[in-house]
Amino acid sequence: MAIDMAQFHQVFFEESFEGLEAMESGLLNLDMGDVDVEEINTIFRAAHSIKGGSGTFGFTAVSDFTHVMETLLDEMRDGRRKVTQPAVNVLLGAVDCLREMLTAIQNEQDIDTQSVAEHKRHLDQELRGEVSNSAQVSQVATAKPKTAPATLKSVAPGWRITFCPHLDMLKTGNDPVRIFRELANLGALETTVDQKGLPDFYDLDPEECYLSWGLNVAGDIAQSSIEEIFDWVEENCDLSLQSFSDLAQRDLAHQPGVVVSDDADPTHHQQDLSHPEPIEESSDAAKVKTVAKEESKVANKGSSSIRVETSKIDTLINMVGELVITQSMLSLVGEHFEIGKLDHLKSGLAQLERHTRELQESVMNIRMLPISFVFSRFPRLTHDLSAKLGKKIELKLVGEHTEVDKTVVELISDPLVHLVRNSLDHGIEMPNERLAMGKPETGTIILEAYHRGGNIVIEVRDDGKGLDKAKLRAKAIEKGLIDKDTPLTDKQTFELIFMPGFSTAEKLTDISGRGVGMDVVRRNIQSLGGNIEIISELGKGSTIAIHLPLTLAILDGQSIAVGDETFIVPLVSIIESINVTDAMTNKVAGKGETFRLRGDYLPIIRMHEIFDVKTAKAQKLTEGLVVVVEGQGIRCGLFVDDLLGQQQVVIKSLEANYRRVEGVSGATILGDGSVALILDIPGLVRLSNQKHAGRD
Amino acid sequence: MLQTDTNNADYKTENEPRLANIEQFLSFVLGNEEYGVSILRVQEIRSWEPVSRIPNVPVYEKGVVNLRGAIVPIIDLRERFNLGRAEYTPLTVVVVLQAQVNGKSRTMGVVVDSVSDVVDVDKFSIQRPPDFGAKVSTEFINGLASVNQRMVMLLDVEKLLRLDGIDDMVTELAESESKH
Numbered sequence: 001m002a003i004d005m006a007q008f009h010q011v012f013f014e015e016s017f018e019g020l021e022a023m024e025s026g027l028l029n030l031d032m033g034d035v036d037v038e039e040i041n042t043i044f045r046a047a048h049s050i051k052g053g054s055g056t057f058g059f060t061a062v063s064d065f066t067h068v069m070e071t072l073l074d075e076m077r078d079g080r081r082k083v084t085q086p087a088v089n090v091l092l093g094a095v096d097c098l099r100e101m102l103t104a105i106q107n108e109q110d111i112d113t114q115s116v117a118e119h120k121r122h123l124d125q126e127l128r129g130e131v132s133n134s135a136q137v138s139q140v141a142t143a144k145p146k147t148a149p150a151t152l153k154s155v156a157p158g159w160r161i162t163f164c165p166h167l168d169m170l171k172t173g174n175d176p177v178r179i180f181r182e183l184a185n186l187g188a189l190e191t192t193v194d195q196k197g198l199p200d201f202y203d204l205d206p207e208e209c210y211l212s213w214g215l216n217v218a219g220d221i222a223q224s225s226i227e228e229i230f231d232w233v234e235e236n237c238d239l240s241l242q243s244f245s246d247l248a249q250r251d252l253a254h255q256p257g258v259v260v261s262d263d264a265d266p267t268h269h270q271q272d273l274s275h276p277e278p279i280e281e282s283s284d285a286a287k288v289k290t291v292a293k294e295e296s297k298v299a300n301k302g303s304s305s306i307r308v309e310t311s312k313i314d315t316l317i318n319m320v321g322e323l324v325i326t327q328s329m330l331s332l333v334g335e336h337f338e339i340g341k342l343d344h345l346k347s348g349l350a351q352l353e354r355h356t357r358e359l360q361e362s363v364m365n366i367r368m369l370p371i372s373f374v375f376s377r378f379p380r381l382t383h384d385l386s387a388k389l390g391k392k393i394e395l396k397l398v399g400e401h402t403e404v405d406k407t408v409v410e411l412i413s414d415p416l417v418h419l420v421r422n423s424l425d426h427g428i429e430m431p432n433e434r435l436a437m438g439k440p441e442t443g444t445i446i447l448e449a450y451h452r453g454g455n456i457v458i459e460v461r462d463d464g465k466g467l468d469k470a471k472l473r474a475k476a477i478e479k480g481l482i483d484k485d486t487p488l489t490d491k492q493t494f495e496l497i498f499m500p501g502f503s504t505a506e507k508l509t510d511i512s513g514r515g516v517g518m519d520v521v522r523r524n525i526q527s528l529g530g531n532i533e534i535i536s537e538l539g540k541g542s543t544i545a546i547h548l549p550l551t552l553a554i555l556d557g558q559s560i561a562v563g564d565e566t567f568i569v570p571l572v573s574i575i576e577s578i579n580v581t582d583a584m585t586n587k588v589a590g591k592g593e594t595f596r597l598r599g600d601y602l603p604i605i606r607m608h609e610i611f612d613v614k615t616a617k618a619q620k621l622t623e624g625l626v627v628v629v630e631g632q633g634i635r636c637g638l639f640v641d642d643l644l645g646q647q648q649v650v651i652k653s654l655e656a657n658y659r660r661v662e663g664v665s666g667a668t669i670l671g672d673g674s675v676a677l678i679l680d681i682p683g684l685v686r687l688s689n690q691k692h693a694g695r696d
Numbered sequence: 697m698l699q700t701d702t703n704n705a706d707y708k709t710e711n712e713p714r715l716a717n718i719e720q721f722l723s724f725v726l727g728n729e730e731y732g733v734s735i736l737r738v739q740e741i742r743s744w745e746p747v748s749r750i751p752n753v754p755v756y757e758k759g760v761v762n763l764r765g766a767i768v769p770i771i772d773l774r775e776r777f778n779l780g781r782a783e784y785t786p787l788t789v790v791v792v793l794q795a796q797v798n799g800k801s802r803t804m805g806v807v808v809d810s811v812s813d814v815v816d817v818d819k820f821s822i823q824r825p826p827d828f829g830a831k832v833s834t835e836f837i838n839g840l841a842s843v844n845q846r847m848v849m850l851l852d853v854e855k856l857l858r859l860d861g862i863d864d865m866v867t868e869l870a871e872s873e874s875k876h
Contacts, residue, residue, distance in 0.1 A: 565749060611751035657803045658760060658769040661750055669762045675748040687752070 010305055012053045013106050019046035020099050021376055027088050027095070028379050035076075035083045043091075044073040050098070061111055062101050068123045069094050090122045092380070157220040158187065162240045164194075164212035169236040171207060180215070182229045187219025216244075306406055308366050316362050323355045364554065365403075371449045371458070372400035374413045378420055378447060385424045392431050392441055393424060398448035404456050408548055411528055412458070415521040419460045419544050420445065422518075427464030427542060437539065439463065455530075458546045467536040469493045494534040498522040529572075555651055557668070557678065559644035560627065562607045563615030568649055568668055568678045569638070575628040577643060580621050592692065593621070595637055597628060605688045606639045610663065617641045631681030638684070651678065663687040717819045721841070723848050724791060724808040727779045730848045731808075732815065732841065737793050737853040739803060741811060744788040758807065763792065770805040777836075782809060795853045804857050815848065817841040822850065 026043040030036075047070045054062035069091065075081035097119040104111045161183075165176060183189050192214040199210065217226070223241065230239055330348045333341055375397050386393040404412075428434075428443035435441055446461040469490065476482045476496045488496075500519040525532050529549045536542030549555070549572075557568035584595045585604070593604040604626065608616030618624030618641045626637040649668035654661060654677075665680035721732035747759030747770050756775035760767050770790060774782055782788070790805040822839040838852040 613751075652765075652767045654760070654767055656800075657767060658750075662752065664750075667748075667760060667767045669765065669767075673762055674746075675760050675762050675767055677748070677750070 009057065009106075012057055013102060014305070014307060016050045016053060016102050017099070019050050020095055020102075022046045023095050024092065024380055025376060027092050028383055030083055030088055037077065037079075040073060040077045040083070044070065044077050047073055059101075059105055061113075061116065062098065062105070065094070065098060065101065065116060065120060068120060068127070069098075072123060072127055087126050090119075090126050094119050094123055158216060158218040158244045159221060159223070159226055160242045160244065161215040161217065161226065162212070162238075163215060163230075164238040165209045165233065166236045166238075167208040167210070169233060170209045172233075172236055174233045174236065176209070176211075176213070179229055179233065180213075183215060183217050183226070186221050186225060186229075187217045190216040190218075218244075306367070306369075312362065312366055316359070316366070319355060319359045319362060323352075323359060326351050326355055367406050368403035369406055369409050370400060371402045371404055371409070371456075372397075373409050374416060375400050375447055375449070377413070377417070381417065381420060382424065382445065385421065389425065390430065391424070391428055391443065393428055393443045393445060396444060396446045398446060399450045402449040402451060402456060404449075404548070408456070408528060411524060412546070412548070415524045415546070416447075416458065416460070418518070418521050419546075420447065423460055423462040423464065423542075423544075427462040427466075429465050452547075455547045455549060458548070459543055461541065461543045463541040466538045466540055466542050467494055467497070467534070468538055472496050491533075494536060497534070498532075554648055555668075555678070556646065557649045558627075558646050559670075559676065560607075560638070560640045561642040561644050562611065562640050563613040563617065565611075565613055565615070566644065566670065566674075566676045567607070567611075567640075568676050569627060569629060569681075570665075570678065571646060573629045573631050573681050575630055575635070577625050577627045578637075580626050580637075582622060585621055595621075595626060597637075600635070602628065602635050602637050603685075603688075604637045604639050605684055608639075608641075610684065610688050610691055629681050631685070634682060634685050636681075636685055636688075638679075649676075649678070718816045719819055721815050721817055721848065721850060722791065722811060723813050723815050723843070724789075724811040726774050726777065726809055727782075729779070730812065730846055731773075732817075732848045732850045733791070733793060733853050734850075735814060737795055739792040739794045742790045742792060742805070743786065744784050744790055744807060761805065763803065763805075766803065768792070768803050768805055770807060772807040774807070774809070776806075793853050793857065795857050797854060797858045802857050806856070813843075815841075815843045817843065817848075817850075825849070 023043045023046045026039050026046070030039055047066050051063045051066035051070055054060075054066065072081070072087070072091065076083050076087075081087075097116055101111050101116060103109075163176070163179075165174075169176075180189065180191060194212045194214065195210075197210040197212060198204075204210070223243075226241060230237075233239075326348060330345070330352065333345050333348060337345075378397070379395055382393055382395040423445050428445070429437070429439075431441045434443060444463050446459070448459045448461065450457055472493050473482075473488065473496075476499070477484055481496065481499050482488070498518045498521075522532055525546055525548070530547050532544065532546050534542060534544050555568075556571040558571050558574055560567050560569055578597070580595050584597075586594050586596070586601070588594055593606075594601040595604055596602075604621070607613065608618075618639070621639060624639055624641050625643060626639055627643070628635065628637050649670075651666045652668055654664065654667050661677075663680055663683040663686075664677045665683070666678045667675050668678055670676050720735040722735050722738050723730055723732040725731075745761065747761050749759040750757060750769075756772045758770045758772050760769050762768075772781075774780060784807070787810060788807060789809075789811055790807055791811065792803060792805045794801060794803050796802075822841050825834040825837040825840055828834065836851050836856050838850045841848050841850055
């Protein structure tokens with residue numbers, strides 16, 4: 001059964017996360033004064049389908065939790081409850097909590113029961129805060145305050161505590177006796193000791209605690225005061241807390257007290273009461289951890305899938321249909337071929353070529369997702385952080401529909417969060433500062449994505465205080481990252497913030513400023529084959545632009561010829577190609593060749609030498625061409641026979657069947673079906689250095 | 697049949713061994729020697745076609761070819777086994793082998809002089825390769841089988857694909873083992 005269901009888990013998680021996003025954006029869009037019922041409906045539907053799905057798959061904790069949210073939303077939808085900012089905030093918190101729960105289940109981790117209980121309590125409070133007059137709702141949601149006191153009357157007030165210390169509790173300096181003494185101060189205490197865990201005398205370690213206790217404290221005691229007593233040992237024991245009334249209700253239902261162990265959840269009795277079927281629910285809740293573990297083992301978190309618009313698939317099917325037609329037409333021509341049909345054949349081939357290209361484009365298109373998948377989380381982030389920081393910030397999203405490769409979408413979001421947080425925290429000033437500087441009180445952050453050439457550019461722009469060059473410099477000197485008198489251009493100065501361990505924030509906040517961020521951001525972006533640049537003006541704001549290749553599977557390449565071999569140089573790494581004259585070249589120490597390019601001396605790498613091409617035509621530097629390339633900040637000239645042409649190439653892995661080759665980043669298949677290697681510029685430089693070192 | 701089986705092990709293959717014990721091998725020729733690989737490891741047999749050279753690799757790694765969209769390395773078995781170089785002719789064939797290496801499926805082409813036959817070999821008639829000490833490397837040879845009085849050396853495809861330098865650590869390990 002578990003295995004049968006597991007195949008749907010991935011879909012459920014994806015749908016749920018999408019639903020959560022819909023809920024979140026819906027909640028943020030809610031206008032307190034004038035509530036759009038349709039908006040609430042959307043939120044409600046999302047919550048409802050998560051509840052339904054999680055119920056089906058046995059994620060009871062999730063469905064329980066969503067149920068409470070749903071009740072709240074239902075009342076809002078029917079207009080029985082006013083939409084207030086606190087209520088929205090509670091719901092937003094609940095959305096986060098739900099996301100954590102789902103992620104935990106997906107990754108086969110334990111659900112953070114404490115935070116769940118916390119959010120649930122908030123929801124419950126919100127529910128009870130305004131007692132509605134609808135009969136239907138009071139049945140479901142407000143059952144607790146009405147029915148609970150009724151049962152309470154027949155049972156004396158008090159608590160039943162099951163206290164099972166872990167073996168090593170005594171070693172933390174906690175004494176159960178002291179706890180019991182405290183409890184006795186609250187009310188009449190009844191203790192029963194469970195000696196089951198006690199080992200044989202010979203195995204007994206006097207420093208370990210083998211006993212567990214059942215404690216009944218009578219009296220009208222606040223739950224929090226009991227929790228307070230156990231506060232110190234919470235980590236070292238399994239604790240469960242139930243009110244007598246709760247227990248009595250269970251007994252009424254002929255269910256001998258279900259004791260939820262391994263659960264420090266102090267509020268779970270409330271969960272039970274706020275539900276129509278408290279007993280089943282709570283016993284399920286106890287099981288939920290094991291169930292979740294078993295089931296999600298099958299749903300590997302590494303498996304990734306992609307949701308594709310039906311329209312894209314329809315286009316694809318149409319194209320394949322046309323391809324089949326063209327193919328049958330061509331085979332008809334070929335069957336009884338005569339020279340008069342040549343035109344027919346040519347047009348058929350042209351058609352075939354067009355269809356193949358279109359097909360390739362639309363297949364690549366399937367991997368493309370709108371960047372809004374990444375952007376959608378930022379309104380929430382801005383909303384939360386600006387409230388926390390006491391700043392007024394407006395976030396504008398531009399070009400959300402720009403499509404990027406799925407891999408890029410997955411890997412870009414963390415770096416972007418970092419950048420936006422930086423802008424929020426360090427960039428935008430406090431409202432009064434802004435007014436004093438003659439800027440509008442509300443700061444603006446613009447998140448924009450657009451295509452340029454074969455790249456996608458993502459910009460984070462703010463109109464905040466900008467980067468202070470003098471301060472950056474001073475900081476870098478202080479940290480020993482640069483020398484006192486290193487000359488730096490503006491660009492280099494800004495790039496200081498990407499150095500590890502660099503942070504100019506005077507005070508560390510929990511939002512940013514630990515100096516671990518920016519170097520990681522840059523590394524992540526570089527690993528995607530992109531780069532990042534900063535433009536900033538003091539007092540006016542800064543722009544951080546990320547350039548990324550549109551897709552990771554296709555690359556713009558320049559074919560070069562060395563002898564009878566062809567190599568591909570990524571177009572992005574080529575600066576220019578030049579004919580060198582003897583006057584431009586020099587030798588360093590009689591060996592290393594360099595050439596002069598506008599005042600810079602760049603090393604020359606002879607391709608035919610380092611790749612040992614015997615058929616190379618050009619032996620003297622003047623006979624061939626030098627392609628000036630740049631990779632990871634190193635510039636050099638590649639000496640080749642000739643340039644062949646530019647083309648888009650599909651990157652194929654050499655490692656899949658072979659192995660990594662130094663100086664080569666991959667391979668591609670040329671138009672004639674032969675294989676060409678794609679050069680890796682930094683690798684080539686390393687290889688060239690090794691060769692020179694080996695020769696010495 | 698029972699008689700020959702027990703009395704004369706040398707003629708075992710001339711008789712009909714039991715079907716369950718039969719394994720099929722593709723046999724091919726390298727110089728004067730005959731080798732065999734398990735037929736289940738053979739993906740296809742192709743004629744030799746020019747390869748794209750890979751720089752800075754051992755000579756026996758001839759290069760890579762495009763095999764229906766996948767980049768597949770080609771190695772020359774003659775050179776790999778130090779049997780001297782042969783000119784490639786239109787009759788030269790490439791046997792495309794496939795095996796699981798480190799949990800991943802790998803494909804590789806090996807250049808051989810010619811393929812000869814698919815032979816049935818009784819599992820129990822396979823002999824261990826003789827130990828020549830360090831003088832002759834038998835690391836790729838799984839066993840020896842005699843087919844029609846000829847000796848066929850059965851190759852370990854997994855090792856062949858791995859020792860190709862795909863996994864350097866394993867290579868080093870195997871080399872240090874073969875030295876001992």
